[in-house]
Each structure stands twice: as C-alpha cells, then as structure tokens.
Amino acid sequence: MEPLQSLRGTVDLLPAQTPFWQRVEAVARDQFRRAGIAEIRTPLLEVTELFARGIGEATDVVGKEMYTFLDRGERSCTLRPEGTASVVRAVIQHGLLAQGPQRLWYGGPMFRYERPQAGRQRQFHQIGLEFLGFADPRSDAEAIAIAWDLLAELGLGGLALELNSLGSSDDRLRYRGELVQWLEGHRQQLDPDSQQRLSTNPLRILDSKNPHTQALLAGAPTLAAALAPESRERFERVQQALSRLEIPFVINPRLVRGLDYYSHTAFEITSSQLGAQATVCGGGRYDGLVGQLGGPATPAVGWALGMERLVLLAQAASDPAAFQAALPDLYVISRGSEAEALALPLARRARALGLAVELDLTAAAFGKQFKRADRCGARWAAVIGEAEASEGVVVLKDLRDPQGVDLRLSPEALLARLLA
RNA sequence: GCGGGCGUCGCCAAGAGGUUAAGGCAGUGGCUUGUGGCGCCACUAUUCGGGGGUUCGAGUCCCCUCGCUCGCCCCA
Numbered sequence: 001m002e003p004l005q006s007l008r009g010t011v012d013l014l015p016a017q018t019p020f021w022q023r024v025e026a027v028a029r030d031q032f033r034r035a036g037i038a039e040i041r042t043p044l045l046e047v048t049e050l051f052a053r054g055i056g057e058a059t060d061v062v063g064k065e066m067y068t069f070l071d072r073g074e075r076s077c078t079l080r081p082e083g084t085a086s087v088v089r090a091v092i093q094h095g096l097l098a099q100g101p102q103r104l105w106y107g108g109p110m111f112r113y114e115r116p117q118a119g120r121q122r123q124f125h126q127i128g129l130e131f132l133g134f135a136d137p138r139s140d141a142e143a144i145a146i147a148w149d150l151l152a153e154l155g156l157g158g159l160a161l162e163l164n165s166l167g168s169s170d171d172r173l174r175y176r177g178e179l180v181q182w183l184e185g186h187r188q189q190l191d192p193d194s195q196q197r198l199s200t201n202p203l204r205i206l207d208s209k210n211p212h213t214q215a216l217l218a219g220a221p222t223l224a225a226a227l228a229p230e231s232r233e234r235f236e237r238v239q240q241a242l243s244r245l246e247i248p249f250v251i252n253p254r255l256v257r258g259l260d261y262y263s264h265t266a267f268e269i270t271s272s273q274l275g276a277q278a279t280v281c282g283g284g285r286y287d288g289l290v291g292q293l294g295g296p297a298t299p300a301v302g303w304a305l306g307m308e309r310l311v312l313l314a315q316a317a318s319d320p321a322a323f324q325a326a327l328p329d330l331y332v333i334s335r336g337s338e339a340e341a342l343a344l345p346l347a348r349r350a351r352a353l354g355l356a357v358e359l360d361l362t363a364a365a366f367g368k369q370f371k372r373a374d375r376c377g378a379r380w381a382a383v384i385g386e387a388e389a390s391e392g393v394v395v396l397k398d399l400r401d402p403q404g405v406d407l408r409l410s411p412e413a414l415l416a417r418l419l420a
Numbered sequence: 421g422c423g424g425g426c427g428u429c430g431c432c433a434a435g436a437g438g439u440u441a442a443g444g445c446a447g448u449g450g451c452u453u454g455u456g457g458c459g460c461c462a463c464u465a466u467u468c469g470g471g472g473g474u475u476c477g478a479g480u481c482c483c484c485u486c487g488c489u490c491g492c493c494c495c496a
Binding site: 059381 | 422492
C-alpha cells in the first residue's frame with residue numbers, strides 16, 4: 001500500500017514548528033487587544049461571486065489561482081484566497097456598521113493555486129486587520145503603525161516600509177488612460193509580459209522586474225502627477241502622521257497593489273531576508289469595496305501579514321530558547337502494575353495543581369524511563385517502583401542535581417513540596 | 421502556466437559504472453550504574469522516489485514519470 005502524502009503546496013506544521021507559530025500568534029493577539037481591535041472569524045468557504053466582485057475578475061488571484069468547485073447543491077464555492085472580502089461581506093450581512101466604525105482582525109488559512117516556492121504555499125496563513133468606517137488619514141497611519149509595532153515586537157530587523165498613493169478611483173482611471181496611451185507608443189520596447197498586461201492590468205507594468213521596462217518607465221507619466229489635489233493632500237497627511245509616529249518609510253511610486261479594491265494609500269513592508277517573496281505585510285485603503293459588495297458607502301483601510309514569511313523571519317531572528325515549549329516540572333516514572341496504578345492518579349493530581357507533568361506510560365526498564373526524563377528537560381522525577389508502591393511512597397529526585405539526596409515522600413508531601 | 425537544481429534508512433549524510441550501499445542522530449535489546457544523564461556491545465536500507473533503457477555489470481549514464489526545492493509570473 002502506497003503511503004499518502006499531503007497535497008502539493010500544503011504542509012504539516014510539526015511539533016518542532018508550532019511553538020514559533022504560537023509565539024507569533026500570541027504577539028499579534030496581544031497587539032490587537034491593546035489597540036482595541038476585535039477578532040472576527042468568517043468561513044473558509046464562500047460563494048465564488050464574493051471574490052469575483054470583491055477582488056476583481058481581471059486579477060490573477062481570481063482569474064487563475066482560486067480553488068473553485070461546485071458543491072452538491074450545484075453552488076459555485078471558493079476556498080477564500082484572502083480575508084478582506086469575507087470580512088466585508090460579514091460586516092455588511094450583520095449590519096455591524098450600524099453600530100459605528102469597526103476595528104477588526106482575523107487570521108487563518110487562505111488558498112491560492114500557485115506554484116510553491118520559498119515563503120509561498122497553496123494553503124498559506126494570514127493575519128489581517130481591517131478598519132471599516134474610517135476616512136481620516138490618521139487611520140491609515142494607525143493601521144500601519146500596528147503592523148509595524150507587531151513586527152518590532154517580534155524582534156524582526158531588516159524591514160522597510162514602502163508607501164504609495166493610488167489616488168481615488170477617478171485618479172486611477174485617468175492615470176490608467178494616460179499610461180496606456182503612452183505605453184502604446186512604446187509597445188515594441190516592452191517585455192512580453194508587460195505587453196500582455198497592457199490590456200489586462202496596465203498599472204502592474206509599473207512594478208515589472210524587467211530592467212529594460214523599468215528604464216523605459218523613467219520617461220512615462222507618473223501616478224503621482226495624476227493625483228487630484230485632494231488626493232495629494234491626503235497622501236501628505238498620511239506621511240505626516242507616520243513621521244510623527246517616527247515610523248520610517250520610503251515612497252515607492254511604482255508600488256501598485258494587485259487587487260482591484262485598493263485606492264489612495266497602498267503600502268508594503270518588505271524584508272531583505274526573505275528571498276524573492278519579500279513582502280511580509282501588504283495593505284492599503286479600499287474605500288470602494290463595501291459599496292461594491294452591496295453595503296453602505298464606507299471608507300476602509302487594512303492589511304494582511306503572511307504568517308509563513310513572518311515565522312520564517314521570527315525563527316531566524318530570535319534566540320531559539322525563547323521559542324521553546326515550556327519544560328515539564330515533573331516526570332513520573334513507574335514500573336510494576338501496583339506502581340503504574342499509583343502513577344496515573346499522581347500525575348493527574350499534580351496537573352490539577354497547575355504543574356506540567358509528563359507521565360511515562362511505556363513500562364520500560366527504569367533506565368529507559370530515566371533517560372527520557374532527562375531528555376525531556378523535566379525538573380523533577382517522581383519514581384514509583386514495587387517497593388515504593390507497597391509502602392505507599394514516592395521517590396522524588398532532583399534531575400538537575402546528580403549528587404542530590406532522594407526523598408521518600410507520601411504523594412501529598414511530594415506535591416506540597418513541589419508547589420512550595 | 422514557464423525555467424533551474426535536487427531525490428540514498430524516521431532525520432542528517434558518504435558513495436563521481438564493478439565483488440559485501442560508510443558514518444552520525446534517533447530507535448530497540450543488552451552490559452555498566454547507588455533505579456538516570458556518560459561509556460561500551462549488538463540489532464536496525466537485499467536497496468538507493470517510481471518505471472523503462474544503455475551496459476558483461478548502474479544508486480552512479482540516458483529517457484519518461486512523480487515529488488521536493490529555488491526563480492519567473494503573481495502575491496502576504
């Protein structure tokens with residue numbers, strides 16, 4: 001019988017990995033708690049139309065990366081490729097905006113059918129933040145600050161915040177026209193990918209990695225110049241707020257977000273230590289999305305962090321000891337049926353008192369059990385052999401002190417001593 | 421969807437056509453031990469992701485296939 005494997009682009013997080021994930025999750029949770037941001041959990045499965053309408057039919061994500069299938073009721077379903085559309089859908093569906101602006105976060109798996117590579121899986125995990133009902137430029141800055149501080153809290157270095165403004169949808173439409181017109185005049189000099197994008201998603205040509213295309217773009221009309229005065233002023237105010245928060249940033253006029261719903265502020269936090277998939281956090285403003293999904297016109301801003309990339313960085317940046325699972329306080333060793341019968345309740349009682357207890361269930365030779373006790377890093381060993389069992393006592397050994405004297409104690413006395 | 425690299429025991433890893441596929445970790449059994457951390461002995465891949473082919477002979481060469489990995493695209 002051939003053993004089965006996990007699907008391509010999906011991974012098992014083994015016990016050696018999960019402490020890193022838990023640490024990152026704990027830091028994020030605490031950051032959100034202190035910022036007054038509430039968690040929302042939405043289904044992993046949504047009607048396909050949500051993403052088609054929300055993210056944009058022309059995007060790669062919707063066009064060729066979604067896990068879409070018909071369920072038994074012939075409904076077209078899609079495993080969520082990102083979180084924002086679902087959050088917005090839920091907020092509209094439950095009328096949350098009637099209670100005022102919403103400060104929300106979410107986390108969990110997302111699915112995109114892409115070729116896996118470093119920092120990119122088909123099932124990947126994001127933590128995201130959404131501020132709904134906030135138009136003030138300060139909300140852009142605060143959203144960014146929370147991401148920035150979260151990353152700082154994890155001790156990550158080598159991060160850079162890149163910022164741009166895509167302007168209002170009018171600005172963007174106007175600029176798109178200008179850019180396409182200009183690029184049409186230079187079509188022959190564009191790389192094949194960019195020629196393709198000219199008709200599908202021309203703004204993306206701006207962040208092409210092709211050096212010839214980049215050189216050509218030096219002469220192209222800029223997005224910044226196409227911004228209406230109000231848009232420009234808005235962008236200024238976001239920058240001022242960030243400066244006041246002493247968060248360093250670089251304006252990247254080529255920064256364009258891939259999903260259709262973004263407007264005005266767009267940003268990315270990148271790491272120099274990640275290889276090709278350098279973006280740890282990406283986000284921006286999406287004032288049109290709530291309306292587009294059938295809700296009341298509502299300004300909004302948000303971002304998403306890539307957990308896999310974050311964990312990669314956190315793992316590299318930190319002292320491994322900080323990520324170790326807590327060591328057991330007590331390791332219970334027993335041999336012989338009488339002794340084994342006593343060990344089980346002893347472990348349970350110790351746990352009930354708050355101790356971390358590992359119970360050896362192997363019935364192996366004492367030597368083996370001690371070896372495991374030492375290896376697991378437990379502080380104490382409780383040993384019950386046949387003699388102890390018949391006397392109703394337990395031997396307490398200090399595993400950190402090989403010369404130490406063993407104590408023969410009643411179970412009660414042993415527990416009392418460990419708690420002291 | 422396109423390109424590069426790789427695929428030997430649970431993990432790490434020698435092995436560059438020729439009789440028996442190193443070693444380390446982990447595991448199991450045993451010796452030693454004041455019931456343990458050290459040390460020592462033994463056992464643990466008829467087989468090199470899978471399938472074809474070349475050859476007197478292939479883990480080592482060729483082809484196909486599967487998988488992993490890195491990059492393009494795209495994105496977090």
